Amino acid sequence: MKKPELLVTPTSVSHIDELAEAGADAIIIGEQRYGLRLAGEFSRSDVAAAVETAHRRGMNVYVAMNALFHNDKVDELADYVAFLAGVGADAIVFGDPAVLLTVRETAPHMNLHWSTETTATNWYACNYWGRKGAKRAVLARELNMDAILEIKAHAEVEIEVQVHGMTCMYQSKRSLIGNYFAYQGKVMEIERKKYEKGMFLYDKERDYKYPIFEDENGTHIMSPNDLCIIDELGDMVEAGIDSFKIDGVLHTADYITEVTKLYRRAIDLCTEDRERYEREKEKLLAAVEALQPPHRRIDTGFFFKETIY
Template identity: 30%
Template sequence: MLEILAPCGNEETLNAVLNSGTDAVYLGLHSFSARKNAVNFSGEELKSAVQAAHRQGVRVYVTLNTLVFDEEIKALEKAVNEICCAKADGVIVQDFGVAGKVKEIAPNLRLHASTQMTVTSASGAEFVQKQGFSRVVLPRELSLAEIREITSRVDIETEVFVHGALCVCVSGQCLLSAVIGGRSGNRGLCAQPCRLNYKCENRENVLSLKDLSLISELKLLEQAGVTSAKIEGRMKRPEYAAAAVFQCRAALKGEKADEELLKRVFSRSGFTKGYFDGSLSDMQGIRQREDSEGSEEALAQIRQLYKTPCKRFFIDMEVNVKNGQPVSCMAECNGIFVCVYGEAPQKALKRSITESEIAVQMGKLGGTVFELGKFKCSVDDGLFISASALNDIRRKAVDEICSNIARKIEEG
């Protein structure tokens, strides 16, 4: 199954994409991130973010994707140790020196080759694989045929951008921001001067590109052997990332992606598929007044959707209420089994608890990523247990399942 990978520039966006059903997230620390002006995460915030994600079965990749100077090595070592301590699932790296330092400090931490490495061929993918990388983030400048060539020839995970901003230059090779204003994209400070109104003959804004959107092509990418569908946007608002996740999930189910909704959330004169299908003549675009029409309504609609967590898992439960014994609940989810206990039932003074009443309480899984699957119950006659006691047992079971889901991810 194609992984949906969402951007997180802050905690609010993290919560939005988790509730929207993403499979994985990528985010940055306050240093060594190619989106230095995003809010980003401290070491402690990263630890909390990873814990929250892992409890939902979601992986976390951390960006260490800037070029690093010699005098920054100590700070880099500190960042790598923070990432290890947080139990993140991998790091996205541009600088081979950074990759070497990661291997030295944390040999078991997965390395992902950043799009800024400009790996555009099977030979390039094979090279980074031999350097210890387990995944390569392919540049946006590749066609479907070129992507297929890489996935068919090299046994390495591939990550492809499917929604978000396009760079007018080759990914990772643009020096325009550094030359014009001293702000290097490879140091996390791109000022996006390409969005200025450069003119050529009778054309305007010739360097400003529309945003890419390949969400309608996810099935093709999956068939091509791509591992992960990446959404760009760590500088964007939570609704932007959440909307893209929702539409990716719909597309992977075989439903038609709502491109109009995505346009209303954010676009620059619509979207392009760019190099993917050779639509090079229709790539230029700027943010216009029409692009923001209906934007507030669309944002409100998205916020409503991610207010509560989407259901990721079915959880089966078996509850036993026996005279003189603590109430037990055995729960199973994706091969994870737990058993929790509550207080012993009381003798019924007016009426006995019924199996259907227990089922109702155990099925109250709102605010969680679970949905009640199979349910079995055995109750001795003449017993009663309060709704609050059943709620406590259900919460314990859910908490144990979540802890085990996180442990399973962290143990690989």
């Protein structure tokens, strides 16, 4: 049985070796100027070092260029694509057609992964972008299991599914936090506050904390719970899903590493010894629960027609 790729999000170059030891097959990195909601910021020198480290450990490196681009950044894309091709990145993750067209002109050999966060909800869309040049489609987080399996059955491209981590509920290109402090007359607090990673919108009625942060791409509001389906991988493995992603945004490096170890164990068991996986999956789930920060529960997201926000 084919093993799905285990794709993870390192926080730094030094973190990559730990993730390799934990069993990761691939990493996704980038810088916020071009990529959305990354676990760590990677400058050009960091990207080059990350590619060298990952390739030495047998891992693929995907670089995020899935931000929402306005005219002021379009002229920069060719230079960044040429740089990524030059250092040997294995694929570019994109959502904007400007990236696809730039890659065609600048580095036509480069692999492309289509990722728009929300609009990859049917196989026609996946295949459309596949015929335009994408090798992989990253499915929306709001799909249930039946929809995912149906898409995979009809897809002409690889399919990537997030199996663990936060979900982005809302993004605005506007500086909502900065504008809020400016409106209050607290101008001196804007730069200090708006980039913090420990701010929350608090729902007193349900006792939910929604992480909120701001970066160059605007304002992001994240889900109050972490998605976790470590005990529900069987159907997707049997369907041949190509990549399982652990999204570590706003989590520590140690947390991402330990979760990676658990999913490595789950994937190996599920593909090599299904009966043992069925016996051990509750223990794996309990191990994830033990790693969770006190304010973050885990749930199964939309996989079984639940809602998490």
